[in-house]
Amino acid sequence: MATKKDFYEILGIQKNASPEEIKKAYKKLAVKWHPDRWGDKSEAEQKTAEENFKEVAEAYEVLSDPNKRQRYDQFGHEGLNGAGGFGGGGFNAEDLFRDIFGSFHAGGGGGFDDFFSGFGGFGGGGTRQKPVYKGNDLRRRVELDLSEIVHGTTKKFKIKKDVQCTHCHGNGSEDGKTETCSQCSGTGYITTRRQSILGMMQSQSVCPKCQGMGQIIKNKCRTCGGDGVVQGEEVVEVKFPAGMADGMALNVEGKGNAGPHGGINGDLQIVVKEKEHPELVRDGINIVYNLLLTVPQAILGCQLEVPTIDGKAKITIEPGTQPGTVLRLRGKGIPSLNTGYRYGQSVCGDELINISIFVPKNLSKEEKEIIKKLENADSFKANDSDKKSIFQRFKAMFTK
Ligand SMILES: [Zn+2]
Ligand SMILES: [Zn+2]
Structure with a gap:
């Protein structure tokens, strides 16, 4: 047998995932x-x-069973040989799917967002499963300033959305009772046969x-009208990691609209918009600041302060700074996204201070005279080695 993938990896969960997390991961992937x-x-x-469908079923089958999970954790796939239940007959991914989603099959009409009904079968056994409902994904925008992007932040969002009806706990029935649909006898589909030139044709439809x-609710819930969801709102706390960028979206699982008829929740996506900083500009993982020096500052050198994300930093300008x-x-x-690095660590991006020099225009007569005196001074002219080093830097700007 080929090397098998890790069950935790298949479900995209941590080794210490709780039974709820395992089930949630399975549900999501099984529907997908x-x-x-x-x-x-x-x-x-x-x-x-x-x-993939079989794979996630198998992973769930093992990890949802404490005994099998323990054996798997200890011995890997080897530990499951002869454990029964799967690998050799017995186990059927489709049956598992129906077991897990079976509880969602309350009756009721319409109003759902995502519906898929099972026809065509899987595994060749002629099995049919009933629909699973999933609530809509929701999208919100958030503006983060540079400081929030650099340090990461947590924000609360009040989300108006479909929530599960508390009156009927999502099943849509006033009295909790459902009865088998008379038209399809509970199968959820109907078969029609017709004679054609090719013989008897059989087709199935919802x-x-x-x-x-397959089930009909006699007394629909008076609160939700049978959908199992009502308009409501939820405050969702969202953690934004350091290093996010404009246009990135953060997915918060299960915080979208509740699924009708006790189905599964949609997700909430938060799209990040970067707020402009009055002085600093972001360039990838670096932050750029343009420092404007006076002519004397550039010639004589000086000490001054520049803005950073966290307050001011002192810097030294060497005499003769170009x-x-x-x-x-x-x-x-x-910090690069998802590295866990924190602002100030050398592995993060840097703040780049670009030096420019302000050349004055409106000089007084005396000022002009002073400058005139310097016009032909040798030290005010670049010599060959100055020209060379300035040219090198100029070239580097374009060949980066
Ligand atoms: Zn209800
Ligand atoms: Zn029916």
Whole structure:
């Protein structure tokens, strides 16, 4: 047998994931890869989906069982040989899927966002499963300033959204009772046969009476009208890691609209917009500041303060500093996303201080005379080595 992938990796969870996390991860992936969703895709894609679907089912099968999980943690895949339940017959990904999602199949009508009904079967056993509902994903924008981007931040959002109806706990029934749909006898689909030139043709479609759920709610919940969701709001706290950039979106799982009929929640996506800083400009992981020196400051040198993300920093300007010189405050830039590095560590980006020199225009008569005296001074002219070093820097700007 080929090398098998790690079960935790397959479900995208940590080794210490709780049973709830395991179930959640399975649900999400099982819905994603369910073969019925891929029916109209290419054969290769269908095959991949089917393999992934089986894979997540197998991973869930093991990790949701404390005994098997322990054995797997200790001995890996080897530890599961002969553990029964899967690998050799017995185990069916589709059955598992139905077991997990079976509880969602309360009856009721319409109003759902994402619906997929199972026809065409999987595993060749002629099995059919009922629909699973997923709430819509929601999108919000947030403006972060440079300091929040550099340090990371936590923000609270009041999100208006569909929430589960507390009156019926999401099942849509006033009295908790459902009855088997008379039109489809609870299967959720109806079969029609017709004679054609090719012989008897058989086709299946979603039962119009129960919309594929197989169950009908007699007394619809008076609060939600049978959908299992109502308009509400939730305050969601979102942690933004250091190093985010304009246009990036953060996905908060399960914080979107609640799924109708007890289905699964959509996600909440927060799109980041970077607020402009009055003095500092972001360039990738670096922060750039343009420092404007006076002519005497550039000639004589000086000490001064420049703004950083966290207050002012003292810097020294050497005598004879050329315009275009770039000074560097190490680590005073932006940490790379998801590295866990913190502002100020040398592994972060830097603050770059670009030197420019202000050349005055409106001089008084006396001032002009002073400058005139210097006009032909040798020290005011670049010699060959000055020209060379300035040219080198100029060239570097374009060949970076
Ligand atoms: Zn309700
Ligand atoms: Zn029906």
